[in-house]
Amino acid sequence: MENSTSGASASQATGMANLRFGVYNQPTNVAGKSVQQTREQFSKIWGIPTDAVAYKGKEKLDENYVIQPGDNVEFHRRAGEKG
Amino acid sequence: MATKRFVVIGAGGVGTWLTAGLVRLLEWKFPGSGLIIVDGDNYEEKNKERQDFAKIGNKAVVKAHELTPQFQKTTIIPVPKWVVSDDFKGVSTGEDSPKIKASDLISEGDVVFAVVDNFAARKIIFDAASRLNNVDVFTGGNDDALFGSIYHYQKRDGVAITEHPSTFHPEYENAPDKNPGELSCQERSEIEGGTQLLATNMAVAALILGRVQKTIVLDQSPEETEIYFDLGVGKAEPYNRMVSHVSEHVTV
Numbered sequence: 001m002e003n004s005t006s007g008a009s010a011s012q013a014t015g016m017a018n019l020r021f022g023v024y025n026q027p028t029n030v031a032g033k034s035v036q037q038t039r040e041q042f043s044k045i046w047g048i049p050t051d052a053v054a055y056k057g058k059e060k061l062d063e064n065y066v067i068q069p070g071d072n073v074e075f076h077r078r079a080g081e082k083g
Numbered sequence: 084m085a086t087k088r089f090v091v092i093g094a095g096g097v098g099t100w101l102t103a104g105l106v107r108l109l110e111w112k113f114p115g116s117g118l119i120i121v122d123g124d125n126y127e128e129k130n131k132e133r134q135d136f137a138k139i140g141n142k143a144v145v146k147a148h149e150l151t152p153q154f155q156k157t158t159i160i161p162v163p164k165w166v167v168s169d170d171f172k173g174v175s176t177g178e179d180s181p182k183i184k185a186s187d188l189i190s191e192g193d194v195v196f197a198v199v200d201n202f203a204a205r206k207i208i209f210d211a212a213s214r215l216n217n218v219d220v221f222t223g224g225n226d227d228a229l230f231g232s233i234y235h236y237q238k239r240d241g242v243a244i245t246e247h248p249s250t251f252h253p254e255y256e257n258a259p260d261k262n263p264g265e266l267s268c269q270e271r272s273e274i275e276g277g278t279q280l281l282a283t284n285m286a287v288a289a290l291i292l293g294r295v296q297k298t299i300v301l302d303q304s305p306e307e308t309e310i311y312f313d314l315g316v317g318k319a320e321p322y323n324r325m326v327s328h329v330s331e332h333v334t335v
Contacts, residue, residue: 022230022311023318058250058329074322077311079252080224080231081260082200082279083097083287 015069021046022077031069035061039075052076086116087299090189092166092208093199094122094142096279097223099135100288101198102146105295106154112300114156120146121188123165123180123264124271133281162188165264166199168207180271182264185211189218194299196291197222201260202252209236209247209255216241221294222248223287227278229314231287234324235294235305245308246324282314290319 015031019038024046030038035054042048052075054061067073089109091102102120109116122142126134136142137149147161164183171184185207189195197208197220205222212218218238225231237244249255263271290310298305308324323329 020320020322022232023313023316023320025320053253055251058246076251076253077232078254079202079234079248079309080226080287081202081254082226082277083093083095083198083224083284
């Protein structure tokens with residue numbers, strides 16, 4: 001799991017990153033914010049659960065990871081179960 | 084084109100529609116192929132709201148008997164059994180609910196469709212496939228409304244081309260449900276069917292058929308490995324879960 005030490009501090013990093021959750025995929029100016037702050041910001045808009053893990057590639061991100069410009073951050077969306 | 088062996092596990096809400104498409108695809112694109120339909124469950128009258136079948140009875144057997152007279156170039160074989168893990172104790176052919184181990188069901192070169200209604204059974208199927216060298220496994224499911232998703236796991240020459248779905252979906256490792264094949268008849272009868280929708284079941288089947296057309300019939304890249312869709316907001320979104328692509332993205 002990547003932690004906050006692998007990214008720049010919040011004041012150093014600003015700009016656009018790409019966010020994804022299920023059918024939603026949007027570049028947004030969340031660089032410089034933590035995973036936790038970003039989830040809170042988008043939870044009501046996209047319905048991201050409070051316990052949704054964030055990924056960059058297949059690496060899970062720590063709650064305190066500071067999102068960097070150009071990051072592609074995906075919040076876990078549970079797969080369709082029934083059929 | 085070479086012949087194929089398609090193995091459809093689950094002939095319910097998604098499986099009935101998917102099977103109708105797959106058998107046509109085999110008949111015209113891969114004549115002489117085999118379609119194996121696996122399900123230990125029975126159709127009930129209440130299933131007609133969103134499942135396509137002509138009579139009451141075991142799902143695998145009923146579907147095979149329906150399709151066989153219509154499609155002469157495809158060998159359709161029913162397997163009226165529940166799929167269980169390799170370490171499941173008590174596999175027997177003489178009981179009321181016969182079972183088959185996943186690794187006895189699927190083999191090299193198979194194209195497998197895991198369209199069961201729980202993560203536990205899907206994981207058993209994916210894990211068995213991960214021990215093969217050449218295999219494709221498609222899965223898909225939905226919620227009780229208009230959301231659903233599909234996933235394509237592929238291996239070639241012993242190398243995983245796309246990631247195992249548990250890489251991105253902890254619900255596979257910590258399944259919130261149980262494999263019906265490993266429950267008693269009484270326990271199975273107590274499982275609620277929910278309030279699934281016909282449109283969402285059919286959308287899952289259609290998306291899987293689209294992926295089969297691209298990656299099996301046309302033999303193109305499975306880069307749209309996972310697709311989420313929401314019929315309520317009219318959106319679908321593909322995710323590239325190819326091993327090479329995912330590795331590139333973790334480089335910081």
